[in-house]
Amino acid sequence: xxxxxxxxxxxxxxxxxxxxxxxxxxxxxxxxxxxxxxxxxxxxxxxxxxxxxxxxxxxxxxxxxxxxxxxxxxxxxxxxxxxxxxxxxxxxxxxxxxxxxxxxxxxxxxxxxxxxxxxxxxxxxxxxxxxxxxxxxxxxxxxxxxxxxxxxxxxxxxxxxxxxxxxxxxxxxxxxxxxxxxxxxxxxxxxxxxxxxxxxxxxxxxxxxxxxxxxxxxxxxxxxxxxxxxxxxxxxxxxxxxxxxxxxxxxxxxxxxxxxxxxxxxxxxxxxxxxxxxxxxxxxxxxxxxxxxxxxxxxxxxxxxxxxxxxxxxxxxxxxxxxxxxxxxxxxxxxxxxxxxxxxxxxxxxxxxxxxxxxxxxxxxxxxxxxxxxxxxxxxxxxxxxxxxxxxxxxxxxxxxxxxxxxxxxxxxxxxxxxxxxxxxxxxxxxxxxxxxxxxxxxxxxxxxxxxxxxxxxxxxxxxxxxxxxxxxxxxxxxxxxxxxxxxxxxxxxxx
Amino acid sequence: xxxxxxxxxxxxxxxxxxxxxxxxxxxxxxxxxxxxxxxxxxxxxxxxxxxxxxxxxxxxxxxxxxxxxxxxxxxxxxxxxxxxxxxxxxxxxxxxxxxxxxxxxxxxxxxxxxxxxxxxxxxxxxxxxxxxxxxxxxxxxxxxxxxxxxxxxxxxxxxxxxxxxxxxxxxxxxxxxxxxxxxxxxxxxxxxxxxxxxxxxxxxxxxxxxxxxxxxxxxxxxxxxxxxxxxxxxxxxxxxxxxxxxxxxxxxxxxxxxxxxxxxxxxxxxxxxxxxxxxxxxxxxxxxxxxxxxxxxxxxxxxxxxxxxxxxxxxxxxxxxxxxxxxxxxxxx
Numbered sequence: 076x077x078x079x080x081x082x083x084x085x086x087x088x089x090x091x092x093x094x095x096x097x098x099x100x101x102x103x104x105x106x107x108x109x110x111x112x113x114x115x116x117x118x119x120x121x122x123x124x125x126x127x128x129x130x131x132x133x134x135x136x137x138x139x140x141x142x143x144x145x146x147x148x149x150x151x152x153x154x155x156x157x158x159x160x161x162x163x164x165x166x167x168x169x170x171x172x173x174x175x176x177x178x179x180x181x182x183x184x185x186x187x188x189x190x191x192x193x194x195x196x197x198x199x200x201x202x203x204x205x206x207x208x209x210x211x212x213x214x215x216x217x218x219x220x221x222x223x224x225x226x227x228x229x230x231x232x233x234x235x236x237x238x239x240x241x242x243x244x245x246x247x248x249x250x251x252x253x254x255x256x257x258x259x260x261x262x263x264x265x266x267x268x269x270x271x272x273x274x275x276x277x278x279x280x281x282x283x284x285x286x287x288x289x290x291x292x293x294x295x296x297x298x299x300x301x302x303x304x305x306x307x308x309x310x311x312x313x314x315x316x317x318x319x320x321x322x323x324x325x326x327x328x329x330x331x332x333x334x335x336x337x338x339x340x341x342x343x344x345x346x347x348x349x350x351x352x353x354x355x356x357x358x359x360x361x362x363x364x365x366x367x368x369x370x371x372x373x374x375x376x377x378x379x380x381x382x383x384x385x386x387x388x389x390x391x392x393x394x395x396x397x398x399x400x401x402x403x404x405x406x407x408x409x410x411x412x413x414x415x416x417x418x419x420x421x422x423x424x425x426x427x428x429x430x431x432x433x434x435x436x437x438x439x440x441x442x443x444x445x446x447x448x449x450x451x452x453x454x455x456x457x458x459x460x461x462x463x464x465x466x467x468x469x470x471x472x473x474x475x476x477x478x479x480x481x482x483x484x485x486x487x488x489x490x491x492x493x494x495x496x497x498x499x500x501x502x503x504x505x506x507x508x509x510x511x512x513x514x515x516x517x518x519x520x521x522x523x524x525x526x527x528x529x530x531x532x533x534x535x536x537x538x539x540x541x542x543x544x545x546x547x548x549x550x551x552x553x554x555x556x557x558x559x560x561x562x563x564x565x566x567x568x569x570x571x
Numbered sequence: 572x573x574x575x576x577x578x579x580x581x582x583x584x585x586x587x588x589x590x591x592x593x594x595x596x597x598x599x600x601x602x603x604x605x606x607x608x609x610x611x612x613x614x615x616x617x618x619x620x621x622x623x624x625x626x627x628x629x630x631x632x633x634x635x636x637x638x639x640x641x642x643x644x645x646x647x648x649x650x651x652x653x654x655x656x657x658x659x660x661x662x663x664x665x666x667x668x669x670x671x672x673x674x675x676x677x678x679x680x681x682x683x684x685x686x687x688x689x690x691x692x693x694x695x696x697x698x699x700x701x702x703x704x705x706x707x708x709x710x711x712x713x714x715x716x717x718x719x720x721x722x723x724x725x726x727x728x729x730x731x732x733x734x735x736x737x738x739x740x741x742x743x744x745x746x747x748x749x750x751x752x753x754x755x756x757x758x759x760x761x762x763x764x765x766x767x768x769x770x771x772x773x774x775x776x777x778x779x780x781x782x783x784x785x786x787x788x789x790x791x792x793x794x795x796x797x798x799x800x801x802x803x804x805x806x807x808x809x810x811x812x813x814x815x816x817x818x819x820x821x822x823x824x825x826x827x828x829x830x831x832x833x834x835x836x837x838x839x840x841x842x843x844x845x846x847x848x849x850x851x852x853x854x855x856x857x858x859x860x861x862x863x864x865x866x867x868x869x870x871x872x873x874x875x876x877x878x879x880x881x882x883x884x885x886x887x888x889x890x891x892x893x894x895x896x897x898x899x900x901x902x903x904x
Contacts, residue, residue, distance in 0.1 A: 139654075141657070141662070143659075152706075153704075153706050154618070154704045154706070157704070179708070179709055180680055180683075180684060180707055181706070182706045182707060182708050182709075212716075215716070216716040216717075216718055217718075219718075219719070223716075224610070224713050225713065226610055226710050226711060226712075226713045227710075227711040228614075228708050228709065228710050228711070229708050229709055230709070230711075234710070244662070245659070245660070245661075245662045248659075380659050382656060383656065383657045383658070383659050383662070384654050384655065384656045384657060384669055385654050385655050385657055385664075386651070386654055387651070387652045387654060397845055398842075400845050401841055401842045401844075401845035404841050404845060405837065405838055405841050405842075408837065408841070449853075453842075456838060456842075457838075460834055460835070460838055463834070464830070464831060464834060467830075493801075496797075497797045497801075500737075500741060500793065500797060501790075501793065501794075501797075503737070504734050504737060504789070504790075504793055505790070507730065507733055507734060507737070508727075508730040508731075508733075508734060508786065508789075511726060511729055511730040511733055512723075512726040512727060512730050513726075514726075515722055515723075515725055515726035515729060516719070516722050516723045516726040517718065517719040517722050517723070518719050520719065520723045520726070524726070
């Protein structure tokens with residue numbers, strides 16, 4: 076390529092990269108009074124709640140998530156007990172105090188009539204509470220919510236934490252604690268509705284009527300799907316025969332979870348209910364119903380939300396910036412190495428690295444399930460290291476070729492030819508690891524794996540195509556091409 | 572006869588080194604397990620209302636708590652920054668704030684009760700009209716969700732098998748077999764060293780380090796394979812026996828492998844040094860699987876590969892001699 080052509084192409088590429096860099100990484104005020112602000116792509120990309128950067132509304136970032144303490148019936152917090160006691164009249168205070176017994180150094184209070192058997196906690200309460208905790212754990216696990224946790228506190232309360240990125244945390248705390256049997260009623264209103272599943276005195280349970288209850292989202296519409304057995308299908312078909320404007324109520328314990336309007340007979344093996352669900356809410360409702368189907372019992376001890384608080388990001392509020400700084404330090408170290416070892420050829424590596432980083436930032440912003448978190452930043456960094464290693468490998472092969480006496484153009488061509496399969500193998504193997512892991516793994520690991528997969532794809536393309544192209548268009552400016560790359564010929568001893 | 576570093580005679584020595592570390596790790600694991608940090612402990616949580624926060628007394632609350640703990644000679648393991656309490660229905664802030672200190676399980680209830688009294692009386696006397704509530708909660712170890720863990724393990728196992736098959740097709744099955752031995756060796760040795768060094772880790776972190784060992788081990792071995800393949804193309808290597816060829820080849824390939832290991836080490840150290848404490852606790856121990864992979868690919872791998880190389884060489888020699896039945900018959904005629 077001639078000098079003029081190279082200059083034009085290089086200028087255009089520099090402008091495009093500079094503009095994309097600004098768009099991706101640099102936020103700035105658009106006017107003097109600071110009212111209008113340009114937010115970079117990196118700024119608006121969804122952040123992992125654990126990094127302290129989850130976006131709420133338009134502009135407010137909060138990290139962490141929410142923690143609720145769930146109390147079973149008959150258990151109240153020490154604070155509620157003290158508040159209730161002080162709010163009672165003097166004559167009621169003694170009666171109120173008599174109703175409760177202090178537990179765990181006054182952290183909680185147990186209602187004697189409901190919870191205690193004499194002075195000890197009754198075995199049936201212990202058993203029911205333990206069963207409720209197991210069901211709760213199963214529900215949280217099945218929802219696959221990243222960084223959610225369940226802890227038993229003071230033996231008889233449960234602390235549940237959900238990340239801020241889980242958008243229906245408030246409803247989830249309420250729903251997760253609902254225990255009891257899955258029942259279905261049919262009627263014109265809630266009061267007069269009759270239980271049709273399980274049929275009275277039949278000895279059957281909800282499991283005999285429903286094979287499974289699951290959620291599905293397709294084309295933007297989310298459904299809760301009831302897969303019914305023959306008994307289930309027959310029971311609903313029989314109840315809804317001739318119905319014009321009635322309702323089916325799906326209960327867990329005493330609380331209705333779904334109210335379905337029925338205007339004609341329902342006689343099908345799978346019942347799809349869409350309503351106003353989104354992906355998260357349909358999965359939540361399906362999980363609650365399905366666990367009630369398999370583990371629900373009449374004795375189920377429901378847990379209700381007592382206290383609720385907002386948590387800070389698990390890694391600290393500054394974790395996101397610290398991670399950016401770490402990423403910057405590693406990238407800077409890589410650039411320093413390239414400029415020191417390969418002189419101005421380091422610019423080719425710089426351009427390549429910027430193209431890679433821009434591509435990755437755009438992917439994380441554009442792909443729905445990717446968030447900027449420890450996993451994704453690590454994967455981007457891993458891709459950047461692989462890209463640096465590949466670029467260094469290509470330069471070293473070219474250096475060797477040049478040293479043997481070839482022209483610079485032929486040395487570059489020959490060097491790339493020799494290391495092509497090394498670079499290809501490295502990237503294809505890591506991309507395979509990433510994509511295979513993504514298809515099987517869950518939560519943070521799947522985000523890391525997918526980011527690694529696309530990172531390897533872009534690193535490979537950048538190393539084999541962008542880097543070589545940048546080298547090609549930068550070379551014509553150098554008077555001494557060997558000096559441009561800090562390459563040397565092999566010194567050959569002359570025979571006397 | 573020239574002595575080579577990579578000799579089959581040294582295999583028992585390196586196998587013994589690995590075996591000793593492995594046995595020590597198994598014994599320590601059987602006795603103490605991994606040094607897993609659970610969430611179990613005692614929470615000392617102080618909830619206060621707007622009266623204190625309006626007076627900007629949040630910092631004072633922490634000062635009072637921490638000086639009280641010092642005077643009682645107890646120290647907390649972690650502190651949850653001041654967080655706002657929320658309304659259950661709307662998730663709006665209700666004006667109360669909570670700061671929580673987590674203590675180890677062995678801190679006595681009496682000491683914490685005494686701390687509670689002191690903090691309560693100090694704060695109520697300093698902030699008249701405030702509502703301060705202090706509770707000491709006993710927190711059990713958190714629930715462990717196994718599905719993400721076993722699916723992650725299956726995912727990495729499948730990915731490792733695919734990569735080894737790829738290595739088989741590209742570089743020969745001898746190197747696949749060596750890679751398999753190294754991956755298993757690295758995973759076991761990493762877990763053993765984790766048990767020996769007693770590095771404090773999160774409940775599922777040992778599995779994460781085992782996974783890291785698989786990935787690092789595969790990458791480093793892949794780099795060795797690439798360099799070996801390239802070097803063995805040199806006609807000079809065709810006349811060498813396996814030990815000599817591998818030793819000569821490793822002189823060049825170890826340098827490249829060393830660069831890759833150094834690059835990864837720099838990344839882990841920088842991330843560990845700069846990043847937040849939670850991130851640091853993950854990255855710095857990653858040097859353990861990296862060190863194990865460095866040892867296995869630079870020292871153990873080439874020696875384990877020697878018998879496979881001999882078999883490969885023998886098979887190549889046979890193929891080279893074989894001229895086909897028809898050609899042999901024609902030659903006889």
